[in-house]
Amino acid sequence: MAKHNGRSKAASFLSDGFLFIGGALVAFLVVWAVWSFFSPSPTPSPAFSISPYSDRKSGPDTSVSAAATSCAGGANLRHDPPDANFYDDPKLTYTIDTPPIKNWDEKRKEWLKQHPSFAAGAENRIFMVTGSQPTPCKNPIGDYLLLKLFKNKVDYCRRHGIDIFYNNVLFQPKMFSFWAKTPTVKAAMLAHPEAEWIWWVDSDAAFTDMDFKLPLDRYKAYNLVLHGWPNLIEKKSWTSINAGVFLIRNCQWAMDFMDVWASMGPQSPDYDKWGETLSTMFKDKIFPESDDQSGLVYLLLEEKEKWGNKIYVEGEFYFEGYWMEIVGTFDNITERYTGIEKDVAGLRRRHAEKVSEGYATVWEEHLKDAGNGRGSWRRPFITHFTGCQPCSGDHNQMYSGQTCFDAMQKALSFADNQVLRNYGFVHPDLLDPSTVNPLPFDYPA
Template sequence: MVSPELSQFHVSQTMAKQQPGRNRPAFVGGVLVALFTVWAFWSFMSSNPSFSTKFSSGSELDCATAAQGVNLRHDPPATTFYDDPRLSYSIEKPIRDWDEKRREWLRHHPSFAAADGGAGDRILLVTGSQSTPCRNPIGDHLLLRFFKNKVDYCRIHGYDIFYNNVLLHPKMHTYWAKIPAVRAAMVAHPEAEWIWWVDSDAAFTDMDFKLPLHRYKNHNLVVHGWTKMIYEEKSWVSINAGVFLIRNCQWSLDFMEVWASMGPQTPNYDKWGQIQRSTLPDKLFPESDDQSGLVYLLLKEKEKWGDKIYVEGEYYFEGYWLEIVGTIENITERYFWDGEGGAAAEAAARGGGERGVCSGEGAVPERRRVWSVELAAAVYYALYRVSALQWEAQPDVLRRELLGWDAEGPQFRG
């Protein structure tokens, strides 16, 4: 039998023997932490660290210089029109002497005036859509694909692009929303000679297409259409206002001011709808719209505006999707030679309006399904063109391989 004193002594001895083994990991860990702290501090303070990282010099990479060679960091002290407190981007406040203000601004920003052959060929593509989600289950998917298609096209050709999804005028909605957006883009981008409006539902099907700007050197507005349908048939579909090219100049600002005067923000909106419908026999709906307004100005104010408007009919500046999509598998064969010896082709296919793409309205379910597939096929075909793949297939193969048909309909691939 062991006395309590001996028992306590035995336990104390055992604990004393076990204590060094239990504390050894903590001691080693503390030493390692201390060594690591000293090494990190020494590496930070040392003028010659043991590791080396190669950083690009300013001459190798200058983030302030855009791909077009312009100096984005240059901010001259001279005052420009931007310093005028009366300046407004709103369509309701006119701007005067815009040509001189642009020239003055370019004089103070010589890199913009000199890059890529000068400001005379610089194009800003403007597009946009509604800010709310689409009711059509694949509407947002299509709009995203359409936007990526435009970005790819602009990247290939060195164009800037601006996407707008807000109403710059609360009353100018739907198809009228483009005019405030284009007007604001002109003021915000004096370096751009041309503003190219492309509707959200339009996709470039020929990624090699380049605008023949030399043909428009004496004009300020380019729109696709047919002069016979304008002046003889007086048709509201004689032109298409979904894709147009407009010069950044005072003439264009004045023209858009008159054009916008037919819009829903004016007290004469209902009256203009009646005037348009009485002037254009085939106009079906009573509301004033931008396309009918453009045809009306060509008919009634041709002497004032007509000489500067180029109605492009020698190639498809844009085309309705039914006219184009059915032949995308052999689009490379659709080039033709125009009178000036240059190649011309279809520029873009349109889906029949953002309201149709986003809401799915205007077609029975079966037709809407085919319509969505065909539109997506156009976008995916352009994507394959960007990837420099030669796609030689029959239409059914093209749709199946690009979109993935099944019994329930198309399954869109990301």
């Protein structure tokens, strides 16, 4: 679902005309978002330093922190045989600006042989990575929002058996802001050879469909998956993709790609040159510095044989969707899902959280007519709060900080209701996260 165009086989829900009319708006919004990760934060706008929700009226171990869900079933977490492997190589480094990793596919394969309990399901194992800046947020409610956004990701991962790592330090001090994800992802690839996929999700993105699973079979022939609009890529727009959420295969191709992508960053002696190159290529780019998103589009277009042919531009669902077109649909979506539950007793049945995926499969049978895109009444997979800047408070001036805060609260409560359902409770008001009501037996019959 999403503002999307998908690949050639995917149905398009946005016309070229709409996309071009909205191009300037999207560019203006994105530039507010690209500085959100590890960037210096100005004094927050008073409008986003709002009073606590309790005062509002509403309707009826170390500097790096990690959180993990349970590991894949059956894996032996204590078994690490003494046989030598790539970890014993004194030349191995985790940093992004060091000699490249070679023969990574063979090294991963050998590690899995040494740790056979991880072999089952390895081809579909995902490891999620996210993070935020090392220092406290300038916005008084920023840390509160980041905590809730992280909780949201942990909830999703727990339900689907995905491990997650939250990083809040710079692995390469010069790679600030949006570039900080690159060294983090590379380090995660080395730290987790048991994972086939590394899934980067920006701190300001929330899962709003807790049941949906990535269609990994669709990506078998690809090594990188990101959200975008192929027709805008061909028209050389720097906003034709979004680099805030992406899935990258843990393989040699990805190791090489990360090195090339990172070479456009601020730690590189060619950083200024890349800024000029990208600004020349993308006429709608509105700031001169080299950025990760423009760099991705450049590699898609200019080095298609080497990189582009292994990159899947997802547009058939909200791999990440713009919050302003999503949040207003939550009430209608809730009403439609509740209507289905009233008619299908099996979906109303209480069950343990651990078996939720089985019920999600049943839901799919009743969502065939829900659509996948603008106007759809299906739950959006990921809602991305581009431009809200919850940590700095320096939100896009096209809307108020209060609008951002309310939208985040609503999205997070919408997602939380899907989780709390297994615990017997629900938020009656999406704008009031502090209040829950117990659910009666056979709700909502």
